Amino acid sequence: MSRLTEKNLVLAKEIIARYPRQKSALIPLLHLAQEQTGFISREAMVHLGELVGVTSAEVYGTASFYEMFRFEPIGKYLINICGTMSCALMGAEELMHHAEKRLGVKAGGTTQDGMFTLAHAECQAACTEAPCLQVNYRYRLRVTSADLDNLIDDLQDGKLNDEIPAHGVLSKVRQVIPADRAVGAVAPELVTESPVWLNGKAAL
Amino acid sequence: MTIVDPEKVVVDPNVVNITINDKPVLARKGEVIIAAADRTDDFIPRFCYHPRMSSVGMCRQCLVEVETPRGPMMVVSCMTPVAEGQIVRTATDTVKKAQEGVLELLLANHPLDCPVCDKGGECPLQDQAFSHGPGESRFVEEKRHYEKPIAISDIVYLDRERCILCDRCTRFADEVAGDPLISFTSRGNDTQVLTFPEEPFSSYFSGNTVQICPVGALTAKPYRFKARPWDLNETETTCTSCSVGCRIVVQSSRDELVRYQGVDIDPVNWGWLCDRGRYNFESVNSTERLTTPLIKSDAGLVPSSWSVALESAARIIRHALTNGADSVAILGGARGTNEDAFAWAMLADELKINQRDSQLGDGLTPEIFNLAQATIDETCAASTIILLAPDLKEELPVLYLRIRDAAQKRNSRIIEFSSHDSGLTPYAWRSVAFEPGHQAQTVRETLETQEMKEQIARGEVVVVLGRANLAENEAFTLHALGELLHAIPNAKILPVLRRGNVRGAVAVGLTPQQNSGDAIDILTKAAAGKINCLILLGANPLADVADSILVKQALSQIKSVISIDTFVTSANENADVVFPAAAFAEKKGTTTNLEGRVSNVSQQITPRGTSRPDWMIAAELGLSLGIDLGVSSLDELHKKMISAIPGFSSCDNQSAIQSDGVLMVHEASATISRGSKVLVDRNSYSYRLIVSRTMYDAAQSTITSNSLVGIITESTIYVHPLDLARIGVVDGTNIRVGVDEINIVLPVRAHNGINRGTAWLPYNHTNVDIRPLLNIAADVIDVRIEQIK
Ligand code: SF4
Ligand code: SF4
Ligand code: FES
Ligand code: FES
Numbered sequence: 001m002s003r004l005t006e007k008n009l010v011l012a013k014e015i016i017a018r019y020p021r022q023k024s025a026l027i028p029l030l031h032l033a034q035e036q037t038g039f040i041s042r043e044a045m046v047h048l049g050e051l052v053g054v055t056s057a058e059v060y061g062t063a064s065f066y067e068m069f070r071f072e073p074i075g076k077y078l079i080n081i082c083g084t085m086s087c088a089l090m091g092a093e094e095l096m097h098h099a100e101k102r103l104g105v106k107a108g109g110t111t112q113d114g115m116f117t118l119a120h121a122e123c124q125a126a127c128t129e130a131p132c133l134q135v136n137y138r139y140r141l142r143v144t145s146a147d148l149d150n151l152i153d154d155l156q157d158g159k160l161n162d163e164i165p166a167h168g169v170l171s172k173v174r175q176v177i178p179a180d181r182a183v184g185a186v187a188p189e190l191v192t193e194s195p196v197w198l199n200g201k202a203a204l
Numbered sequence: 205m206t207i208v209d210p211e212k213v214v215v216d217p218n219v220v221n222i223t224i225n226d227k228p229v230l231a232r233k234g235e236v237i238i239a240a241a242d243r244t245d246d247f248i249p250r251f252c253y254h255p256r257m258s259s260v261g262m263c264r265q266c267l268v269e270v271e272t273p274r275g276p277m278m279v280v281s282c283m284t285p286v287a288e289g290q291i292v293r294t295a296t297d298t299v300k301k302a303q304e305g306v307l308e309l310l311l312a313n314h315p316l317d318c319p320v321c322d323k324g325g326e327c328p329l330q331d332q333a334f335s336h337g338p339g340e341s342r343f344v345e346e347k348r349h350y351e352k353p354i355a356i357s358d359i360v361y362l363d364r365e366r367c368i369l370c371d372r373c374t375r376f377a378d379e380v381a382g383d384p385l386i387s388f389t390s391r392g393n394d395t396q397v398l399t400f401p402e403e404p405f406s407s408y409f410s411g412n413t414v415q416i417c418p419v420g421a422l423t424a425k426p427y428r429f430k431a432r433p434w435d436l437n438e439t440e441t442t443c444t445s446c447s448v449g450c451r452i453v454v455q456s457s458r459d460e461l462v463r464y465q466g467v468d469i470d471p472v473n474w475g476w477l478c479d480r481g482r483y484n485f486e487s488v489n490s491t492e493r494l495t496t497p498l499i500k501s502d503a504g505l506v507p508s509s510w511s512v513a514l515e516s517a518a519r520i521i522r523h524a525l526t527n528g529a530d531s532v533a534i535l536g537g538a539r540g541t542n543e544d545a546f547a548w549a550m551l552a553d554e555l556k557i558n559q560r561d562s563q564l565g566d567g568l569t570p571e572i573f574n575l576a577q578a579t580i581d582e583t584c585a586a587s588t589i590i591l592l593a594p595d596l597k598e599e600l601p602v603l604y605l606r607i608r609d610a611a612q613k614r615n616s617r618i619i620e621f622s623s624h625d626s627g628l629t630p631y632a633w634r635s636v637a638f639e640p641g642h643q644a645q646t647v648r649e650t651l652e653t654q655e656m657k658e659q660i661a662r663g664e665v666v667v668v669l670g671r672a673n674l675a676e677n678e679a680f681t682l683h684a685l686g687e688l689l690h691a692i693p694n695a696k697i698l699p700v701l702r703r704g705n706v707r708g709a710v711a712v713g714l715t716p717q718q719n720s721g722d723a724i725d726i727l728t729k730a731a732a733g734k735i736n737c738l739i740l741l742g743a744n745p746l747a748d749v750a751d752s753i754l755v756k757q758a759l760s761q762i763k764s765v766i767s768i769d770t771f772v773t774s775a776n777e778n779a780d781v782v783f784p785a786a787a788f789a790e791k792k793g794t795t796t797n798l799e800g801r802v803s804n805v806s807q808q809i810t811p812r813g814t815s816r817p818d819w820m821i822a823a824e825l826g827l828s829l830g831i832d833l834g835v836s837s838l839d840e841l842h843k844k845m846i847s848a849i850p851g852f853s854s855c856d857n858q859s860a861i862q863s864d865g866v867l868m869v870h871e872a873s874a875t876i877s878r879g880s881k882v883l884v885d886r887n888s889y890s891y892r893l894i895v896s897r898t899m900y901d902a903a904q905s906t907i908t909s910n911s912l913v914g915i916i917t918e919s920t921i922y923v924h925p926l927d928l929a930r931i932g933v934v935d936g937t938n939i940r941v942g943v944d945e946i947n948i949v950l951p952v953r954a955h956n957g958i959n960r961g962t963a964w965l966p967y968n969h970t971n972v973d974i975r976p977l978l979n980i981a982a983d984v985i986d987v988r989i990e991q992i993k
Contacts, residue, residue, distance in 0.1 A: 042402075055385055056403060057385045058387050061388050064389040065389075067391075
């Protein structure tokens, strides 16, 4: 069972309340679910559907559109090595080979201990710093094989716990919007006044 | 010469003048170009556009050119609204090139397995590749591959390789059916239609997605590999599986039914069908069908000839009549045509049999047909639709689609009065719950509130009226209606009674005559030994009448039973004579739907064996009894019927009857007054029963349809989750349900749509017979629900 925990349910309700339509909260809720288990389980999707009033099929349809949502258990650290042009020219392929040898898994695989998942990635928009990679979406630039070894050592030793949380955690500091600060967008069907820039008072 | 004063020319503000390929076209304001073009000869190719759903512009096949100040511009004609003076060209070189390009791309990943594809021959992709495609492909790479068809429900298969991602099925499921159980998943080249993993596309309307899929990606089990479109014969007719009366085409191959498809008519079904109506044709093909008359012998029922069977039936009736006409009764007749019912009513008139009823104790008094009536269209255009009816999604599925559409996309508001949540509850503006028996009071109090008064005052009000709960006296519904009509005297009624042609059967006289009793009275008299002969017209009281103890008692007392049926059933297996009846699609005639719309049913295949239409059996039996009904052909019978029955006097318009149907002539003459039935309160330890039908119950036509029989679920009782906790068992445990000395054991489940203190028991499911609990003489039924220790 990986429905949302009691604690996360409280957060979920807070997130849902930010939107005029419940189902608009789906993406942040999917992140919450992914944070809880490292991936998005079937039960979590069912639970989210119940929370925002859509079918599980709709939750799955939405979630599966996005690459960063995973539906199978993956490693605590997801290492994405860029393989697009600039990085390829600067040795991404060798880096991948090295990573495969070091971790003992092929690209796409997860290590036995559940610590690492290795994956190919397309351009990460850091071409000037090629070759580059991301660990749980945190950049490492101009990476050499030695850098990679050090990175893996540090992750294994827990030295980077402060910087890089486990897969699924979006940020170390959770976004909090106190109720009195929430803008609380008005549901479109309830909007009666036209926006100020359309009310014809100001010269445009 | 008439002189037109230009000042007086009224310009219809809703008409927009455009030209399509240089020909002037009158378009409606707000419609899209492709819709206007569909009324001309210029065909714009399309895959995703569907006139009954919102446009999404998914496939880009419908590109056309529209003149703009900067020259011609390419637009998708299914997303672009018409505008005054718009100039549209659908076949310029640029348009042709664009359309060919789109088709080439659509075909890039398409497997082109037309020779083994069910859609081949009637496939929009095949046809339009031929008419609007480039003829060849430049794509030489490996195509995308998926596992060949995967079952996404008990009925529907999905072949993702063939899918062109038009969003018709997914849009239908979401927008029309309200069951978004299929969805586009993944992205880009991987985009595919899927259900949630391991959760079937269990929609009551799934067959429509198969019908509207523009390729062979969705196929249905009952038709897969059965026939090729060019081998099919077809005829247009009306579904009589329920009283909505959807228009369909019935298709056959080698004298076997193979498929029903929905026909789009404005007043009723808009092209949609429910899965039960669409797939229960398998029952007509069933090998268990009766093919010869049967008569009782020492060895049980044995086949006989028509002449022998008719003679023995005549002998039985003649003998019974010696004790007076009141010792003979007729039950049923609501499942055949108007003409079938009329012929039997004529025979009954001749024999002075007044005890007849086509409703089987689960309907309402025919008086409701004499109240001011609304059509389906009028209902869906009303400002307020009041539901005092069974769950329409379960019982009258396509009416559910229409009313859902009215509430979702139009301006109607639903006020629902119900004992438990129904398929329409999520769409209701207000859903007011009542405990069975208390509806009159609930209606009265609800309508007194200010917000209700304001809503009612907004415009037309239509009450959708039917019998929701089989474990409750009919009077409670009528009293609630009395309250409604007292508060809203102008409200019109849409009567929603069960069984395909109940309205026609009542109109022609298969309803109690000369103040004789209804089906329940007849059975009660029979149980007291006062009925000698019972004639069953396609009715099985053992399945249809809630109170099985009463029916068993009655059947054991009745001396002889004559049954006209398509199958041997529990009710006629001990009959004296059983006549094999021609089934739907094996006979012609007309039928009347719930709003009183008369339309034709037509014959597509030869009746199985020696079976005959009911009307012919009535005429023949008449002759054996020395009575000439004076009908030797269906035409004659039809003419006789429309001259004899005032309600049908509008029915001589054959072309209308063969398309949209003709509304019965009707006069509002009845009044329903408020009543005050006093009800004993439920003691707090018991649960008040709600018994109602679901779409897939053990109906004869469902259990004899191979593709549907597996969907029928076992008898289960549903209670509120807190009541489940109070009973002290977990979901799905077998419990004991009892009334007085009678106990049954069946599983209990929690259901959020059930109110506390009540229990919902779907009728006529398999495994456990719940009918012994249903004493029809009781006002309401309160049961004990206990753990089995
Ligand atoms: S399965 Fe058919 S209807 Fe559904 S998206 Fe694919 S092509 Fe369209
Ligand atoms: S709704 Fe009724 S009439 Fe329409 S297809 Fe279903 S069973 Fe037939
Ligand atoms: S190519 Fe690697 S970041 Fe752009
Ligand atoms: S029919 Fe217009 S885009 Fe598909």
